[in-house]
Amino acid sequence: MMGRSSHDQGQLFYSFNLEEVVPDDHLVRAISRVLDLSWVRTELAPHYSHTGRPSIDPLLMIRMLIIGYVFAIRSERALCREVRLNLAYRWFCGLGIEDKIPDHSAFSRARNERFRHSDLFRRVFEHVVGACIAAGLVGREGFAVDASLIQADANKHRSIPGTEWSKDIDPEQVRRAVKEYLGHAR
Numbered sequence: 001m002m003g004r005s006s007h008d009q010g011q012l013f014y015s016f017n018l019e020e021v022v023p024d025d026h027l028v029r030a031i032s033r034v035l036d037l038s039w040v041r042t043e044l045a046p047h048y049s050h051t052g053r054p055s056i057d058p059l060l061m062i063r064m065l066i067i068g069y070v071f072a073i074r075s076e077r078a079l080c081r082e083v084r085l086n087l088a089y090r091w092f093c094g095l096g097i098e099d100k101i102p103d104h105s106a107f108s109r110a111r112n113e114r115f116r117h118s119d120l121f122r123r124v125f126e127h128v129v130g131a132c133i134a135a136g137l138v139g140r141e142g143f144a145v146d147a148s149l150i151q152a153d154a155n156k157h158r159s160i161p162g163t164e165w166s167k168d169i170d171p172e173q174v175r176r177a178v179k180e181y182l183g184h185a186r
Contacts, residue, residue: 018091027070027137028092034135035128037062043123047114056102061110062124063093064102069125076104 022029037059044058067089068079083089084101095101115121132138 016097018087018097022088022091026088028067028088030135030137031066031070031128031132032092034131034137035066036131037124040124043120047118047120056106058110060093060095061102061107064089065107065121066128067092076107079107080104 040059040062048055064079064083067073067083068076071082071089073079073082080101080103083093083095087097090097090099111121129138
């Protein structure tokens with residue numbers, strides 16, 4: 001006899017275990033085994049107020065960013081969408097099946113406001129990459145390229161020959177990225 005799905009009435013209760021659906025050989029499990037972010041909360045404490053409404057869990061945001069880097073998810077909007085849909089990503093981030101995903105704007109606010117003058121993201125990134133290298137999850141044969149868009153003066157008719165470039169840069173006249181670069185170059 002041919003079976004037919006019955007959709008007469010929705011199920012009242014569901015039993016679902018996220019731990020069971022993420023395969024043992026999935027990359028997020030390997031990363032989770034070597035990832036220790038216990039130090040992050042102590043490091044972040046000075047950046048948070050003791051009053052007001054609770055923030056989004058910073059460990060959730062960091063774990064989501066790790067997912068973005070590892071799986072080449074290029075935008076925070078796409079990252080939020082993928083974490084909402086992918087059960088393995090939810091498991092890695094410590095989210096249940098019904099937990100809400102932070103809005104994409106929380107990432108840019110954290111980067112541009114709360115942690116703007118901190119090197120926290122760099123330190124977390126170096127810590128995670130170091131742990132993954134030590135565990136053999138990352139090889140040393142590849143490289144990455146930053147494809148940031150920058151404003152350039154490419155008009156050949158208005159360009160200045162290199163011999164006439166000014167060696168003195170007024171720090172008050174440059175953008176934040178140039179200030180950061182100049183700060184590391186000196």
